[in-house]
Amino acid sequence: MAQVDDGAEARFALGHEVGEIACGLFPTGEMVEAHPDLAAAVTRTRELIDAGWSEPIFEATFEHDGVLVRVDVLSPRPDGWAIAEVKSSASVKEYHLGDLATQVWVMTNAGVPVSSACIRHIDSSFRLQREGDYTGLFHDADRLDVLADRIGERSKVVAEARAVLAGDEPDIGAGDHCSRPFVCEFSSHCTRNDPPAPEWPISLLPRTGKAVAALWAEEGLFDLRELGPGDLTSALHERVRLATVTGEVYHDGEGALEATRGWAWPRAYLDFETIGPAVPRWIGARPFQQIPFQFSCHIETEAGELTHAGFLSIDGGDPRRACAEALVELLSGDRCGSIIAYNASFEKRCVRDLAEVFPDLAQALVEIEAKIVDLLPVTRNAYYHRDQRGSWSIKAVLPTVAPELAYNDLDVKDGGAAQQAWFEAADAAASAERREQLRAGLEAYCERDTGAMVVLLRRLTGDERASRREGRG
Ligand code: SF4
Known part of the structure:
Protein backbone atom coordinates (compact mmCIF):
# COMPACT_ATOMS: atom_id res chain seq x y z
CA MET A 1 0.00 0.00 0.00
CA ALA A 2 1.41 3.40 -0.98
CA GLN A 3 2.10 5.80 1.91
CA VAL A 4 2.41 9.49 1.10
CA ASP A 5 4.92 11.29 3.33
CA ASP A 6 3.87 14.18 5.60
CA GLY A 7 5.33 16.90 3.42
CA ALA A 8 3.64 15.75 0.20
CA GLU A 9 0.39 17.63 0.76
CA ALA A 10 2.23 20.88 1.51
CA ARG A 11 4.40 20.37 -1.60
CA PHE A 12 1.30 19.87 -3.76
CA ALA A 13 -0.35 22.99 -2.30
CA LEU A 14 2.78 25.04 -2.89
CA GLY A 15 3.11 23.75 -6.45
CA HIS A 16 -0.49 24.70 -7.09
CA GLU A 17 -0.04 28.24 -5.71
CA VAL A 18 3.15 28.82 -7.71
CA GLY A 19 1.52 27.41 -10.85
CA GLU A 20 -1.43 29.78 -10.51
CA ILE A 21 0.88 32.77 -10.16
CA ALA A 22 2.93 31.68 -13.17
CA CYS A 23 -0.25 31.53 -15.27
CA GLY A 24 -1.52 34.81 -13.84
CA LEU A 25 1.48 36.61 -15.31
CA PHE A 26 -0.02 35.95 -18.79
CA PRO A 27 -3.64 37.11 -18.57
CA THR A 28 -4.25 36.46 -22.26
CA GLY A 29 -3.11 32.83 -22.05
CA GLU A 30 -5.44 29.90 -22.68
CA MET A 31 -5.88 27.04 -20.19
CA VAL A 32 -6.35 23.58 -21.70
CA GLU A 33 -8.71 21.80 -19.33
CA ALA A 34 -8.33 18.11 -18.57
CA HIS A 35 -12.10 17.68 -18.87
CA PRO A 36 -13.95 15.74 -20.03
CA ASP A 37 -10.75 13.74 -20.50
CA LEU A 38 -7.12 14.01 -21.54
CA ALA A 39 -7.89 12.95 -25.12
CA ALA A 40 -10.02 16.10 -25.36
CA ALA A 41 -7.09 18.11 -23.95
CA VAL A 42 -4.80 16.72 -26.68
CA THR A 43 -7.37 17.65 -29.33
CA ARG A 44 -7.86 21.16 -27.91
CA THR A 45 -4.09 21.78 -27.80
CA ARG A 46 -3.79 20.68 -31.42
CA GLU A 47 -6.63 22.99 -32.41
CA LEU A 48 -4.92 25.98 -30.83
CA ILE A 49 -1.58 25.24 -32.49
CA ASP A 50 -3.13 24.57 -35.89
CA ALA A 51 -5.13 27.81 -35.64
CA GLY A 52 -1.88 29.78 -35.16
CA TRP A 53 -2.60 30.67 -31.52
CA SER A 54 -0.20 33.50 -30.60
CA GLU A 55 -0.48 33.55 -26.79
CA PRO A 56 0.78 31.19 -24.08
CA ILE A 57 -1.05 27.89 -23.61
CA PHE A 58 -1.31 26.49 -20.08
CA GLU A 59 -1.27 22.72 -19.56
CA ALA A 60 -0.73 22.14 -23.29
CA THR A 61 -1.24 18.40 -23.74
CA PHE A 62 0.55 16.08 -26.19
CA GLU A 63 0.74 12.36 -26.76
CA HIS A 64 3.25 10.12 -28.51
CA ASP A 65 3.60 6.35 -28.38
CA GLY A 66 1.17 6.11 -25.48
CA VAL A 67 3.05 8.71 -23.43
CA LEU A 68 1.07 11.80 -22.50
CA VAL A 69 2.59 15.06 -21.22
CA ARG A 70 1.10 18.33 -20.00
CA VAL A 71 3.34 21.38 -20.37
CA ASP A 72 2.86 24.04 -17.68
CA VAL A 73 3.33 27.00 -20.00
CA LEU A 74 3.88 26.70 -23.76
CA SER A 75 4.66 29.97 -25.57
CA PRO A 76 4.90 30.61 -29.31
CA ARG A 77 8.25 31.78 -30.68
CA PRO A 78 9.24 32.62 -34.26
CA ASP A 79 11.26 29.38 -34.47
CA GLY A 80 8.91 27.02 -32.64
CA TRP A 81 7.36 26.61 -29.17
CA ALA A 82 9.00 27.41 -25.85
CA ILE A 83 8.37 24.93 -23.04
CA ALA A 84 8.36 26.23 -19.45
CA GLU A 85 8.00 23.80 -16.55
CA VAL A 86 7.14 25.81 -13.44
CA LYS A 87 8.88 24.76 -10.22
CA SER A 88 8.60 26.14 -6.71
CA SER A 89 12.31 25.62 -6.03
CA ALA A 90 14.98 28.33 -6.20
CA SER A 91 17.12 26.47 -8.75
CA VAL A 92 17.10 23.68 -11.33
CA LYS A 93 17.34 20.21 -9.79
CA GLU A 94 18.71 17.21 -11.58
CA TYR A 95 15.37 15.39 -11.29
CA HIS A 96 13.59 18.18 -13.17
CA LEU A 97 15.48 17.34 -16.35
CA GLY A 98 13.99 13.89 -16.95
CA ASP A 99 10.47 15.34 -17.11
CA LEU A 100 11.64 18.12 -19.39
CA ALA A 101 13.32 15.65 -21.75
CA THR A 102 10.15 13.58 -21.92
CA GLN A 103 8.14 16.65 -22.87
CA VAL A 104 10.54 17.59 -25.65
CA TRP A 105 10.57 13.99 -26.91
CA VAL A 106 6.77 13.73 -26.99
CA MET A 107 6.25 17.16 -28.58
CA THR A 108 8.91 16.67 -31.23
CA ASN A 109 7.51 13.28 -32.19
CA ALA A 110 4.04 14.76 -32.24
CA GLY A 111 5.31 17.13 -34.93
CA VAL A 112 5.50 20.30 -32.82
CA PRO A 113 8.85 22.13 -33.08
CA VAL A 114 10.49 23.04 -29.75
CA SER A 115 12.63 26.19 -29.67
CA SER A 116 13.56 26.11 -25.97
CA ALA A 117 12.86 24.01 -22.88
CA CYS A 118 13.29 25.74 -19.56
CA ILE A 119 12.71 25.22 -15.88
CA ARG A 120 10.84 28.31 -14.72
CA HIS A 121 11.96 28.44 -11.08
CA ILE A 122 11.67 31.00 -8.30
CA ASP A 123 14.22 33.82 -8.52
CA SER A 124 15.33 34.21 -4.92
CA SER A 125 16.58 37.76 -5.55
CA PHE A 126 12.99 38.89 -6.22
CA ARG A 127 11.51 41.28 -3.68
CA LEU A 128 7.79 42.06 -3.58
CA GLN A 129 7.33 45.76 -4.35
CA ARG A 130 3.59 46.02 -4.93
CA GLU A 131 0.89 43.86 -3.47
CA GLY A 132 -0.01 41.03 -5.84
CA ASP A 133 2.58 42.03 -8.48
CA TYR A 134 4.76 38.98 -9.13
CA THR A 135 6.44 40.22 -12.28
CA GLY A 136 10.05 39.02 -11.94
CA LEU A 137 9.29 36.25 -9.46
CA PHE A 138 10.49 33.59 -11.93
CA HIS A 139 13.74 32.91 -13.71
CA ASP A 140 13.82 30.84 -16.89
CA ALA A 141 16.73 28.39 -17.05
CA ASP A 142 16.85 27.01 -20.61
CA ARG A 143 18.20 23.44 -20.57
CA LEU A 144 17.38 22.30 -24.12
CA ASP A 145 21.06 22.16 -24.99
CA VAL A 146 21.86 19.60 -22.27
CA LEU A 147 18.89 17.32 -22.86
CA ALA A 148 20.07 15.60 -26.05
CA ASP A 149 21.25 12.38 -24.34
CA ARG A 150 18.15 12.12 -22.19
CA ILE A 151 15.87 12.73 -25.16
CA GLY A 152 17.75 10.06 -27.12
CA GLU A 153 17.11 7.53 -24.34
CA ARG A 154 13.38 8.17 -24.02
CA SER A 155 12.29 5.39 -26.42
CA LYS A 156 14.36 2.89 -24.45
CA VAL A 157 13.10 4.23 -21.10
CA VAL A 158 9.51 3.94 -22.27
CA ALA A 159 10.07 0.37 -23.55
CA GLU A 160 11.68 -0.61 -20.22
CA ALA A 161 8.81 0.95 -18.27
CA ARG A 162 6.33 -1.02 -20.35
CA ALA A 163 8.23 -4.24 -19.72
CA VAL A 164 8.16 -3.57 -15.97
CA LEU A 165 4.43 -2.93 -16.06
CA ALA A 166 3.83 -6.14 -18.00
CA GLY A 167 6.07 -8.33 -15.84
CA ASP A 168 6.29 -9.44 -12.23
CA GLU A 169 7.38 -7.11 -9.46
CA PRO A 170 11.04 -6.29 -10.21
CA ASP A 171 13.65 -7.58 -7.81
CA ILE A 172 15.39 -4.33 -6.91
CA GLY A 173 16.65 -3.71 -3.39
CA ALA A 174 15.90 -0.53 -1.49
CA GLY A 175 18.65 2.09 -1.48
CA ASP A 176 19.37 5.78 -1.84
CA HIS A 177 17.05 5.92 -4.85
CA CYS A 178 14.12 5.29 -2.48
CA SER A 179 14.50 8.64 -0.72
CA ARG A 180 15.92 10.94 -3.40
CA PRO A 181 14.59 13.36 -4.32
CA PHE A 182 11.55 12.35 -2.24
CA VAL A 183 10.66 9.43 -0.05
CA CYS A 184 9.05 6.73 -2.20
CA GLU A 185 5.49 5.84 -1.32
CA PHE A 186 6.26 2.13 -1.44
CA SER A 187 9.18 2.15 0.98
CA SER A 188 7.46 0.06 3.67
CA HIS A 189 6.46 -2.52 1.04
CA CYS A 190 9.94 -2.88 -0.44
CA THR A 191 11.70 -3.13 2.91
CA ARG A 192 9.22 -5.55 4.50
CA ASN A 193 11.60 -8.52 4.27
CA ASP A 194 14.82 -6.66 5.03
CA PRO A 195 16.80 -7.76 8.09
CA PRO A 196 16.26 -5.41 11.04
CA ALA A 197 18.35 -2.24 10.89
CA PRO A 198 21.24 -2.03 13.36
CA GLU A 199 20.20 -0.55 16.70
CA TRP A 200 22.93 2.09 16.60
CA PRO A 201 23.79 2.51 12.90
CA VAL A 249 26.72 10.35 29.29
CA TYR A 250 29.52 12.66 28.22
CA HIS A 251 29.26 15.85 30.29
CA ASP A 252 31.94 18.50 30.61
CA GLY A 253 30.32 20.79 33.17
CA GLU A 254 33.48 22.85 33.67
CA GLY A 255 33.76 23.42 29.94
CA ALA A 256 30.14 24.58 29.74
CA LEU A 257 30.62 26.89 32.69
CA GLU A 258 33.76 28.35 31.21
CA ALA A 259 32.14 28.89 27.80
CA THR A 260 29.17 30.74 29.28
CA ARG A 261 30.79 32.60 32.18
CA GLY A 262 30.86 35.84 30.21
CA TRP A 263 27.14 35.77 29.32
CA ALA A 264 25.70 38.84 30.97
CA TRP A 265 22.73 39.04 33.36
CA PRO A 266 19.82 39.26 33.20
CA ARG A 267 19.90 36.58 30.53
CA ALA A 268 17.17 36.38 27.93
CA TYR A 269 16.37 33.11 26.14
CA LEU A 270 14.90 33.84 22.73
CA ASP A 271 13.28 31.65 20.09
CA PHE A 272 11.42 32.63 16.89
CA GLU A 273 8.84 30.68 14.94
CA THR A 274 8.74 31.68 11.30
CA ILE A 275 7.15 31.00 7.95
CA GLY A 276 9.20 31.15 4.75
CA PRO A 277 6.75 31.08 1.85
CA ALA A 278 8.16 30.56 -1.64
CA VAL A 279 5.77 33.26 -2.82
CA PRO A 280 6.32 36.38 -0.70
CA ARG A 281 3.11 37.71 0.84
CA TRP A 282 4.19 41.09 2.13
CA ILE A 283 5.85 44.16 0.67
CA GLY A 284 9.65 44.03 0.85
CA ALA A 285 9.78 40.27 1.47
CA ARG A 286 11.86 37.87 -0.63
CA PRO A 287 10.97 34.30 -1.66
CA PHE A 288 11.67 31.82 1.13
CA GLN A 289 12.58 34.65 3.51
CA GLN A 290 11.89 33.58 7.08
CA ILE A 291 9.23 35.89 8.50
CA PRO A 292 8.85 35.73 12.28
CA PHE A 293 5.25 35.45 13.42
CA GLN A 294 6.03 34.43 17.00
CA PHE A 295 8.71 34.62 19.63
CA SER A 296 9.05 33.36 23.15
CA CYS A 297 11.42 34.86 25.67
CA HIS A 298 12.32 33.80 29.18
CA ILE A 299 14.30 36.32 31.20
CA GLU A 300 16.40 35.05 34.08
CA THR A 301 17.97 37.30 36.69
CA GLU A 302 21.25 36.48 38.34
CA ALA A 303 19.27 35.69 41.48
CA GLY A 304 17.42 33.00 39.55
CA GLU A 305 14.04 34.71 39.04
CA LEU A 306 12.39 33.73 35.81
CA THR A 307 9.77 35.67 33.85
CA HIS A 308 8.23 34.91 30.48
CA ALA A 309 6.95 37.09 27.64
CA GLY A 310 6.02 36.33 24.08
CA PHE A 311 4.57 37.60 20.84
CA LEU A 312 2.24 35.85 18.42
CA SER A 313 0.41 37.05 15.32
CA ILE A 314 -2.01 34.66 13.63
CA ASP A 315 -4.45 37.04 11.92
CA GLY A 316 -2.81 36.47 8.52
CA GLY A 317 -1.52 40.03 8.28
CA ASP A 318 2.13 41.05 8.05
CA PRO A 319 3.49 40.22 11.53
CA ARG A 320 6.85 41.96 11.18
CA ARG A 321 6.16 45.45 12.54
CA ALA A 322 4.38 44.24 15.65
CA CYS A 323 7.06 41.60 16.18
CA ALA A 324 9.88 44.16 15.87
CA GLU A 325 8.14 46.56 18.28
CA ALA A 326 7.55 43.78 20.81
CA LEU A 327 11.23 42.76 20.62
CA VAL A 328 12.44 46.30 21.14
CA GLU A 329 10.00 46.84 23.99
CA LEU A 330 11.19 43.67 25.72
CA LEU A 331 14.91 43.49 25.03
CA SER A 332 16.38 46.86 24.01
CA GLY A 333 18.71 48.99 26.12
CA ASP A 334 19.62 47.58 29.52
CA ARG A 335 16.53 45.41 29.83
CA CYS A 336 18.72 42.34 29.38
CA GLY A 337 22.34 41.29 29.17
CA SER A 338 23.08 38.38 26.84
CA ILE A 339 20.34 36.96 24.64
CA ILE A 340 20.66 33.20 24.38
CA ALA A 341 19.42 31.34 21.33
CA TYR A 342 19.87 27.75 20.16
CA ASN A 343 21.52 27.78 16.73
CA ALA A 344 21.79 31.55 17.00
CA SER A 345 22.48 32.35 13.34
CA PHE A 346 18.76 31.89 12.70
CA GLU A 347 17.60 34.31 15.42
CA LYS A 348 20.30 36.80 14.38
CA ARG A 349 19.11 36.64 10.79
CA CYS A 350 15.50 37.25 11.80
CA VAL A 351 16.44 40.32 13.86
CA ARG A 352 18.70 41.65 11.09
CA ASP A 353 15.91 41.31 8.53
CA LEU A 354 13.55 43.25 10.80
CA ALA A 355 16.18 45.99 11.22
CA GLU A 356 16.44 46.26 7.45
CA VAL A 357 12.69 46.71 7.00
CA PHE A 358 12.13 49.20 9.83
CA PRO A 359 14.81 51.93 9.84
CA ASP A 360 13.24 53.68 12.84
CA LEU A 361 13.82 50.52 14.93
CA ALA A 362 17.09 49.53 13.28
CA GLN A 363 19.45 50.89 15.93
CA ALA A 364 17.67 49.06 18.75
CA LEU A 365 17.39 45.86 16.71
CA VAL A 366 21.05 45.89 15.70
CA GLU A 367 21.96 46.22 19.38
CA ILE A 368 19.68 43.28 20.19
CA GLU A 369 21.31 41.19 17.47
CA ALA A 370 24.77 41.99 18.85
CA LYS A 371 23.78 40.53 22.22
CA ILE A 372 22.70 37.15 20.85
CA VAL A 373 24.92 34.22 21.88
CA ASP A 374 24.63 30.57 20.90
CA LEU A 375 23.87 27.72 23.29
CA LEU A 376 24.14 25.05 20.56
CA PRO A 377 27.96 24.87 20.24
CA VAL A 378 28.28 24.97 24.03
CA THR A 379 25.98 21.95 24.23
CA ARG A 380 27.74 20.16 21.40
CA ASN A 381 31.13 20.59 23.08
CA ALA A 382 29.99 19.77 26.61
CA TYR A 383 27.31 17.12 26.38
CA TYR A 384 26.29 13.92 24.65
CA HIS A 385 23.80 11.23 25.59
CA ARG A 386 23.55 8.28 23.24
CA ASP A 387 19.76 8.72 22.95
CA GLN A 388 20.47 11.93 20.99
CA ARG A 389 21.47 9.58 18.18
CA GLY A 390 24.02 11.97 16.73
CA SER A 391 21.87 15.10 16.89
CA TRP A 392 22.21 18.17 19.10
CA SER A 393 18.88 19.68 18.10
CA ILE A 394 17.14 20.85 21.23
CA LYS A 395 14.44 18.26 20.63
CA ALA A 396 17.06 15.52 20.67
CA VAL A 397 18.92 16.85 23.72
CA LEU A 398 16.01 17.86 25.95
CA PRO A 399 14.50 14.40 26.61
CA THR A 400 17.91 13.22 27.81
CA VAL A 401 18.41 16.20 30.13
CA ALA A 402 14.85 16.88 31.30
CA PRO A 403 12.46 14.13 30.18
CA GLU A 404 9.61 15.93 31.93
CA LEU A 405 9.99 18.75 29.39
CA ALA A 406 9.88 16.61 26.22
CA TYR A 407 7.39 17.76 23.60
CA ASN A 408 5.07 14.74 23.60
CA ASP A 409 2.33 16.44 25.62
CA LEU A 410 2.04 19.42 23.25
CA ASP A 411 -0.36 19.91 20.33
CA VAL A 412 2.41 21.58 18.33
CA LYS A 413 5.55 19.48 18.54
CA ASP A 414 8.02 20.98 16.07
CA GLY A 415 8.73 23.92 13.80
CA GLY A 416 7.01 22.33 10.79
CA ALA A 417 3.82 21.82 12.81
CA ALA A 418 4.08 25.43 14.03
CA GLN A 419 4.15 26.63 10.41
CA GLN A 420 1.15 24.49 9.52
CA ALA A 421 -0.69 25.85 12.56
CA TRP A 422 0.04 29.42 11.46
CA PHE A 423 -1.27 28.82 7.94
CA GLU A 424 -4.40 27.18 9.28
CA ALA A 425 -5.05 29.94 11.84
CA ALA A 426 -4.35 32.69 9.29
CA ASP A 427 -6.86 31.22 6.87
CA ALA A 428 -10.04 33.31 6.90
CA ALA A 429 -12.04 30.06 6.89
CA ALA A 430 -10.74 29.05 10.35
CA SER A 431 -13.40 29.25 13.06
CA ALA A 432 -12.77 31.46 16.09
CA GLU A 433 -12.72 28.37 18.28
CA ARG A 434 -10.16 26.57 16.13
CA ARG A 435 -8.03 29.69 15.93
CA GLU A 436 -7.92 29.90 19.72
CA GLN A 437 -6.93 26.23 19.88
CA LEU A 438 -4.10 26.87 17.49
CA ARG A 439 -3.04 29.98 19.38
CA ALA A 440 -2.84 28.02 22.62
CA GLY A 441 -0.87 25.24 20.91
CA LEU A 442 1.62 27.66 19.41
CA GLU A 443 2.11 29.56 22.65
CA ALA A 444 2.72 26.37 24.63
CA TYR A 445 5.18 25.08 22.04
CA CYS A 446 7.31 28.20 21.71
CA GLU A 447 7.36 28.75 25.49
CA ARG A 448 8.57 25.17 25.89
CA ASP A 449 11.48 25.89 23.55
CA THR A 450 12.85 28.77 25.61
CA GLY A 451 11.99 27.12 28.92
CA ALA A 452 13.99 24.13 27.68
CA MET A 453 17.00 26.35 27.05
CA VAL A 454 16.87 27.66 30.62
CA VAL A 455 16.83 24.15 32.03
CA LEU A 456 19.48 22.93 29.61
CA LEU A 457 21.95 25.67 30.46
CA ARG A 458 21.39 25.22 34.18
CA ARG A 459 22.02 21.49 33.95
CA LEU A 460 24.97 21.82 31.61
CA THR A 461 26.70 24.18 34.00
CA GLY A 462 25.57 22.44 37.18
CA ASP A 463 23.32 25.45 37.90
CA GLU A 464 25.95 28.14 38.28
CA ARG A 465 23.62 30.45 40.23
CA ALA A 466 22.75 27.82 42.79
CA SER A 467 26.43 27.00 43.33
CA ARG A 468 27.28 30.67 43.67
CA ARG A 469 24.48 31.29 46.14
CA GLU A 470 25.62 28.35 48.20
CA GLY A 471 29.21 29.65 48.07
CA ARG A 472 28.10 33.05 49.32
CA GLY A 473 25.96 31.58 52.04
S1 SF4 B 1 12.77 -0.01 -4.58
FE1 SF4 B 1 12.65 1.98 -3.55
S2 SF4 B 1 12.10 3.41 -5.20
FE2 SF4 B 1 11.62 1.34 -5.99
S3 SF4 B 1 9.46 1.05 -5.45
FE3 SF4 B 1 10.67 0.20 -3.77
S4 SF4 B 1 10.82 1.86 -2.25
FE4 SF4 B 1 10.17 2.75 -4.22
Missing part, protein backbone atom coordinates in the same frame (compact mmCIF):
# COMPACT_ATOMS: atom_id res chain seq x y z
CA ILE A 202 27.14 4.07 12.10
CA SER A 203 25.27 6.55 9.90
CA LEU A 204 23.95 8.34 13.00
CA LEU A 205 27.38 9.92 13.48
CA PRO A 206 27.05 13.68 13.00
CA ARG A 207 27.83 15.53 9.76
CA THR A 208 29.75 12.89 7.74
CA GLY A 209 28.00 9.89 9.28
CA LYS A 210 26.55 8.53 6.05
CA ALA A 211 29.91 8.61 4.26
CA VAL A 212 31.68 6.99 7.22
CA ALA A 213 28.95 4.32 7.39
CA ALA A 214 29.41 3.56 3.68
CA LEU A 215 33.14 2.94 4.22
CA TRP A 216 32.53 0.56 7.15
CA ALA A 217 29.76 -1.19 5.26
CA GLU A 218 32.45 -2.34 2.80
CA GLU A 219 34.06 -4.10 5.78
CA GLY A 220 30.73 -5.65 6.74
CA LEU A 221 30.30 -3.45 9.83
CA PHE A 222 27.07 -1.53 10.35
CA ASP A 223 26.59 -0.91 14.08
CA LEU A 224 28.57 1.71 15.97
CA ARG A 225 29.17 -0.78 18.76
CA GLU A 226 31.17 -2.96 16.37
CA LEU A 227 33.85 -0.27 16.11
CA GLY A 228 36.68 0.14 18.59
CA PRO A 229 38.94 2.91 19.88
CA GLY A 230 40.98 4.43 17.04
CA ASP A 231 38.56 3.34 14.33
CA LEU A 232 37.12 6.83 13.97
CA THR A 233 39.33 9.80 13.18
CA SER A 234 37.02 12.60 14.36
CA ALA A 235 37.13 13.37 18.10
CA LEU A 236 33.40 14.13 18.05
CA HIS A 237 32.66 10.81 16.34
CA GLU A 238 34.76 8.99 18.94
CA ARG A 239 32.84 10.73 21.72
CA VAL A 240 29.56 9.55 20.17
CA ARG A 241 30.91 6.01 19.72
CA LEU A 242 32.13 5.79 23.31
CA ALA A 243 28.84 7.09 24.76
CA THR A 244 26.97 4.61 22.58
CA VAL A 245 29.10 1.64 23.58
CA THR A 246 29.23 2.41 27.30
CA GLY A 247 25.83 4.04 27.74
CA GLU A 248 27.58 6.70 29.82
